[in-house]
Amino acid sequence: MRASDWLIPGIGIRRWSLLLVVGLSLICLGVISTIRYYSKGALFIILMILLASVGVATVIGSLRALINSILKDYKHKNLNTTLNSEGLSNLLHEKRILVKGPKIVAVGGGTGLSTMLRGLKQYTSNLTALVTVADDGGGSGVLREDLGMLPPGDIRNCILALADTEPIMQKLLQYRFQDGRLKGQSFGNLFLAAMDGISDSFEEAVKKMSDVLAVTGKVLPITLDDVRLCAEIENGETILGEYNIGHREPQSKARINRVFLNQTNVKPLSEAIDAIMEADIVVLGPGSLYTSIIPNLLVDGVCDALLKTKAIIVYVCNVMTQPCETEGYSLSDHIKAIEKHSRKGIIDFCVVNNATIPDDLRDRYKKDGAELVKVDADIVGKMGIEIITGDFKAINNNYVRHDSNKLAKKIIELVSELVLSKDKERILDYYYSRDRINKIG
Numbered sequence: 001m002r003a004s005d006w007l008i009p010g011i012g013i014r015r016w017s018l019l020l021v022v023g024l025s026l027i028c029l030g031v032i033s034t035i036r037y038y039s040k041g042a043l044f045i046i047l048m049i050l051l052a053s054v055g056v057a058t059v060i061g062s063l064r065a066l067i068n069s070i071l072k073d074y075k076h077k078n079l080n081t082t083l084n085s086e087g088l089s090n091l092l093h094e095k096r097i098l099v100k101g102p103k104i105v106a107v108g109g110g111t112g113l114s115t116m117l118r119g120l121k122q123y124t125s126n127l128t129a130l131v132t133v134a135d136d137g138g139g140s141g142v143l144r145e146d147l148g149m150l151p152p153g154d155i156r157n158c159i160l161a162l163a164d165t166e167p168i169m170q171k172l173l174q175y176r177f178q179d180g181r182l183k184g185q186s187f188g189n190l191f192l193a194a195m196d197g198i199s200d201s202f203e204e205a206v207k208k209m210s211d212v213l214a215v216t217g218k219v220l221p222i223t224l225d226d227v228r229l230c231a232e233i234e235n236g237e238t239i240l241g242e243y244n245i246g247h248r249e250p251q252s253k254a255r256i257n258r259v260f261l262n263q264t265n266v267k268p269l270s271e272a273i274d275a276i277m278e279a280d281i282v283v284l285g286p287g288s289l290y291t292s293i294i295p296n297l298l299v300d301g302v303c304d305a306l307l308k309t310k311a312i313i314v315y316v317c318n319v320m321t322q323p324c325e326t327e328g329y330s331l332s333d334h335i336k337a338i339e340k341h342s343r344k345g346i347i348d349f350c351v352v353n354n355a356t357i358p359d360d361l362r363d364r365y366k367k368d369g370a371e372l373v374k375v376d377a378d379i380v381g382k383m384g385i386e387i388i389t390g391d392f393k394a395i396n397n398n399y400v401r402h403d404s405n406k407l408a409k410k411i412i413e414l415v416s417e418l419v420l421s422k423d424k425e426r427i428l429d430y431y432y433s434r435d436r437i438n439k440i441g
Contacts, residue, residue: 020062026055100126101433102415105279105311107222107296109135109154112287114161115401116316119408121162123436127217128275129158134229134261134295137243139176139185143193150202150226152192154292155219159206160188163213173213203269220272222296228262229295242291248324256325258340259290261298268301276302279311281415284347286316286402289334290325294341303342312418316407317352319393319400323369331387332379347385351410355391357400365400388414405440412437 030052034045101124106113109132120127133150135141140153160173173188182190196205202224210219229242235254239245240262276282285293297303306313317334321327326334331352339346352375356362365371377387388410394403412433420430 017062019065020059023055023058023060023062026058027052028055030055100124100429101436102126102280102412102420102429103278103311104128104411104415105130105275105282107282107284107293108132108287109292109295110287111157112285112292112316112318112402113154114157115404116283116286116407116411117158117161117404119404119406120411121216122405122440123408123412123433125216127162128272128279129162129217129219130222130272130275130296131155131158131219132292132295133221133223133225134227134242134291136228136241137246139189141243142185143189147193147196148226149193149196150221150224152189152196153186155206155221156186156188156192158219159192159210159213159215162210162215162217162219164216165213169213203271218271218275220269220275222272222302223266223268223299225263225266227266227295227299229259229291230262231259231290232257242295246288246291246322246324253327255327256290259294259298261295266299268299273301273305276305276311277309279309280419281312281314281411282306282309283411284313284315284338286318286407288322288325289318289329289337294338297338297342303346306346307343312348312415313346314349314351314411314414315347316402317350317373319353319373319402320365320370321373326373327369330374330376330379332376332383334373335380335383335385345384349386349388349414350380351388351390351392351407353392353402354389355393357393357395361395361398361400364398409437409440 030048030050034048034052037044037048103126104120104124105128106117106120107130113129113131117127117129131154133155135151135153136144138153140151143149144151156173160170163170165173173186173191175187177183177185177187192205192209195209196202199205199208202221206219206221228240229245231239231245233239233254234257237254239248245256245259287293297306315335315338317331318326321329326337329337331350335347335350352373354375357365357372362372375387375389380387390406390410392402392406392410394401394406416430416433416437420426420433423430
């Protein structure tokens with residue numbers, strides 16, 4: 001090795017450590033010699049002071065280079081890929097490094113979105129839920145009409161899914177009154193309505209409720225405009241209202257041609273657009289295709305942001321078709337509907353269940369006009385979309401839903417391998433995500 005190589009920053013942690021020892025030795029030699037042999041004259045003392053000064057400069061330089069070498073090792077992935085969970089946890093603790101996880105934006109509404117959020121919050125605190133405000137049924141519809149506020153139901157569900165609260169608080173906020181004029185109304189809706197009453201805007205009310213419940217991440221309405229959802233049916237009929245669209249006459253077999261908002265120039269929440277642009281991955285769904293997912297895409301600027309963002313766009317298709325909305329739809333039909341209301345090529349990946357369900361449950365769903373979504377992979381493949389299949393179903397109280405843990409794990413695996421692992425600046429985020437995947441299983 002040439003002597004000049006010792007001056008190259010980041011040449012090696014061991015070499016800079018050795019140079020640090022040399023510097024300390026020079027300081028000790030200069031100080032001790034000055035004290036012990038001060039009688040040799042002024043020139044000798046000056047030389048020893050200079051020797052000690054060289055030692056000080058060497059110590060300072062080697063310390064700086066040592067720190068640069070350590071940081072450079074992180075940036076260039078010189079971490080052992082077999083680092084175990086305990087080692088990673090110790091490293092994060094010792095370095096006081098705050099790893100929040102990948103930046104995930106989830107777009108939708110209804111119970112599907114909140115189900116997925118419960119799983120994702122175990123992996124990252126960089127979560128943003130963008131929620132539709134087109135709901136006009138049930139308790140949300142009553143509050144919307146009586147108080148003139150935006151519908152709180154879907155937003156309440158997402159807040160509770162991401163909240164760090166005691167079980168009794170969860171039960172309280174989900175409690176629905178059984179009698180009287182409040183019958184059917186959720187206490188959580190009333191809580192958000194009261195918060196809206198003491199806030200300057202609905203957006204502020206949502207943030208305050210999130211703060212009170214110690215929410216992981218953010219929950220944002222996609223817009224603050226008072227919009228209504230409309231549907232044009234293939235038979236020429238037009239339906240007003242999200243609730244009416246999803247509760248058409250069962251005997252009506254006419255498909256939905258398109259949905260649209262009852263007003264133009266609907267402004268998006270600026271923070272929602274910023275979240276999409278800064279995301280690592282944007283997840284559309286799961287949830288009702290025409291009444292939970294697509295309404296968000298109809299807000300001005302949302303589709304443009306989805307096209308411009310560097311994030312991966314993933315669509316999570318429902319496990320079952322939905323009467324009055326997607327009866328008889330295959331996977332490609334779901335995707336075509338999204339592209340029809342947005343842009344072609346907007347989706348990069350599609351996560352879909354390919355596992356079966358018990359025969360008795362399948363027969364019960366069939367009587368209601370619902371069935372497992374058919375995965376027509378050949379057609380979807382020609383659309384340039386990569387399909388990710390697996391057993392993502394869960395059966396709760398004889399209802400087929402997404403398994404929040406399985407779905408969240410697949411999404412984290414996707415963003416970890418396609419985004420985090422390719423970014424040298426975020427190597428700790430990658431190892432943190434892999435560690436969480438191994439721990440949660």
